[in-house]
Amino acid sequence: MKETPSSTIKTDFWQRLSRNRMLLTLLSVLLFLLIWQVLVLALNLPGFILPSPAEVGRKFLDVLRTGLLWRHFSATLGEILLGLLFGVSAATLLGYALSKSPLAERLLSPFLVGSQSIPMAAIAPLLVIWFGPGLLSKVLICSLTVFFPVLVNTLVGLRDVPPELREVMESLRASPAQTLRYLEIPAALPVFLGGLRVGASLSVIGAIVGELVASDRGLGFLINVGRGQYDTALVFVAVICLVILAASLYGFVLLLENRVLSWQTWRKEV
Amino acid sequence: MTLSPGEIALEVNDLEVSFVDSDGSLEVLDKISFSIEKNAFVCIVGPSGGGKSTLLRAVAGLIQPTGGKILFPGVAEDKAQTGLVFQKPNLLPWRTLRDNISLPLEIDQRPEAEISVLTQEMIRLVGLEGFEKAYPHELSGGMAQRVAIARCLVQDPEILLLDEPFGQLDALTRERMGDELLRIWNERRKTVLMVTHSISEAIFLADRVLVLTCRPARLIMDLPIELPRPRTDAMRYLPEFTEAARLLHAQLKDTTAPACQL
Numbered sequence: 001m002k003e004t005p006s007s008t009i010k011t012d013f014w015q016r017l018s019r020n021r022m023l024l025t026l027l028s029v030l031l032f033l034l035i036w037q038v039l040v041l042a043l044n045l046p047g048f049i050l051p052s053p054a055e056v057g058r059k060f061l062d063v064l065r066t067g068l069l070w071r072h073f074s075a076t077l078g079e080i081l082l083g084l085l086f087g088v089s090a091a092t093l094l095g096y097a098l099s100k101s102p103l104a105e106r107l108l109s110p111f112l113v114g115s116q117s118i119p120m121a122a123i124a125p126l127l128v129i130w131f132g133p134g135l136l137s138k139v140l141i142c143s144l145t146v147f148f149p150v151l152v153n154t155l156v157g158l159r160d161v162p163p164e165l166r167e168v169m170e171s172l173r174a175s176p177a178q179t180l181r182y183l184e185i186p187a188a189l190p191v192f193l194g195g196l197r198v199g200a201s202l203s204v205i206g207a208i209v210g211e212l213v214a215s216d217r218g219l220g221f222l223i224n225v226g227r228g229q230y231d232t233a234l235v236f237v238a239v240i241c242l243v244i245l246a247a248s249l250y251g252f253v254l255l256l257e258n259r260v261l262s263w264q265t266w267r268k269e270v
Numbered sequence: 271m272t273l274s275p276g277e278i279a280l281e282v283n284d285l286e287v288s289f290v291d292s293d294g295s296l297e298v299l300d301k302i303s304f305s306i307e308k309n310a311f312v313c314i315v316g317p318s319g320g321g322k323s324t325l326l327r328a329v330a331g332l333i334q335p336t337g338g339k340i341l342f343p344g345v346a347e348d349k350a351q352t353g354l355v356f357q358k359p360n361l362l363p364w365r366t367l368r369d370n371i372s373l374p375l376e377i378d379q380r381p382e383a384e385i386s387v388l389t390q391e392m393i394r395l396v397g398l399e400g401f402e403k404a405y406p407h408e409l410s411g412g413m414a415q416r417v418a419i420a421r422c423l424v425q426d427p428e429i430l431l432l433d434e435p436f437g438q439l440d441a442l443t444r445e446r447m448g449d450e451l452l453r454i455w456n457e458r459r460k461t462v463l464m465v466t467h468s469i470s471e472a473i474f475l476a477d478r479v480l481v482l483t484c485r486p487a488r489l490i491m492d493l494p495i496e497l498p499r500p501r502t503d504a505m506r507y508l509p510e511f512t513e514a515a516r517l518l519h520a521q522l523k524d525t526t527a528p529a530c531q532l
Contacts, residue, residue: 162360164356164358164360165360165362167332167356167360168356168360168362169377170332171330171331171332171352171353171354172373172374172377172425173350173377174377178377182362182373182376182377183362186362186364187364261364263363263364263365263405264364
């Protein structure tokens with residue numbers, strides 16, 4: 001008899017907690033940091049092997065204050081955005097062209113499939129040799145990483161436009177440009193954005209690989225510097241910034257998808 | 271009907287259509303000739319897989335005929351000659367009901383104000399006021415097909431082509447849509463050419479019923495329906511109605527007999 005009220009309160013507490021997702025996420029992060037800190041203290045690990053969260057936090061504020069972090073963060077961000085711009089434009093244009101010409105698609109598809117299986121890390125040194133250690137080689141590596149997922153998804157999206165809807169456009173005497181605007185773009189958009197979401201996260205990897213090979217700025221460069229100076233806290237700061245960067249890009253495309261594809265809400269409801 | 275001297279809206283002369291694929295050539299339409307007077311309602315019946323849809327698509331300009339001519343006498347060149355309604359509504363799922371109906375006007379690059387007025391008028395005509403902002407997946411089959419009809423009519427085409435438009439609806443909705451179609455046709459007189467596989471639907475709706483054979487399709491019957499308008503449900507039990515049904519049924523049974531693949 002005595003236990004009943006306390007157990008209801010308990011389940012009540014857990015139920016409320018499991019419903020509050022924000023709080024739950026915050027708790028799990030705090031718990032993680034706590035374990036990390038305790039581990040470092042208990043094992044008495046030196047800072048260059050595993051810096052404590054407090055050390056990483058101090059380092060973060062430090063490089064933030066001197067402007068060092070922003071300089072390298074913005075360099076990497078610039079490479080990624082330029083790479084996305086070129087890669088996505090080229091992939092979309094080629095994807096549209098290939099969707100209109102089955103012959104060209106058949107001729108090119110072995111190369112497209114083959115080139116997609118080349119690990120970017122393996123050809124990044126080549127691009128640095130050909131295009132120098134500056135901005136250009138990084139932008140190219142980023143472009144190439146986003147190029148294939150976006151190209152393939154553009155192609156699939158356009159090819160899967162229902163033929164009966166094409167017939168509707170034809171019966172309404174729509175020009176090719178109008179068919180593109182009123183039918184093909186909206187119909188292919190969900191698949192295209194799926195490709196962009198994958199490509200955007202991959203482009204972060206592309207930029208870092210390029211910077212690790214050869215560079216004088218960027219978060220990848222910062223990681224190299226940190227490693228060289230046994231400043232492991234600096235490496236951690238750079239890695240955390242990369243995670244934030246990749247997650248924001250992913251989130252941004254996700255936001256775009258939800259916005260543009262609001263008519264698809266029924267899919268989630270079902 | 272054939273005696274009354276009306277203006278001709280559509281003239282089909284010796285129309286031939288064949289499709290060529292790896293297995294050779296498939297003859298679908300064999301020298302089909304007929305003409306339709308302005309504002310007449312004509313139905314085409316025939317065995318399934320025959321060539322009814324092909325005939326309609328050729329008239330709509332979606333298929334290039336192999337031989338023969340399709341003429342629209344007395345229709346201005348710059349005007350929409352035909353509008354096609356498909357068996358499925360084929361609405362754009364990302365557009366609201368209103369925006370699906372306004373699509374042909376947007377393609378035609380009409381001014382915004384005109385689009386708005388004409389679209390609203392169409393929504394009223396097909397009785398879908400209040401559903402302007404609904405998306406196609408929120409509509410019932412009958413409602414979606416009304417939107418498709420409105421999308422077709424909004425271009426104000428000279429000839430309305432309907433390809434088994436009620437084929438996917440249940441029997442009751444189908445009859446209601448037939449009444450609805452006659453009401454719309456009454457309100458804005460149009461030349462209608464409609465494919466159906468229902469004999470009673472054809473008789474109930476049409477001034478004339480054309481019968482096609484199976485592939486290669488030939489025109490074997492052109493039956494005038496002498497029922498007065500407006501048509502009512504009671505007419506379904508008139509001797510004229512039953513007689514027409516008997517004639518069409520006999521003719522169709524003949525054509526579907528031995529040579530047809532079902």
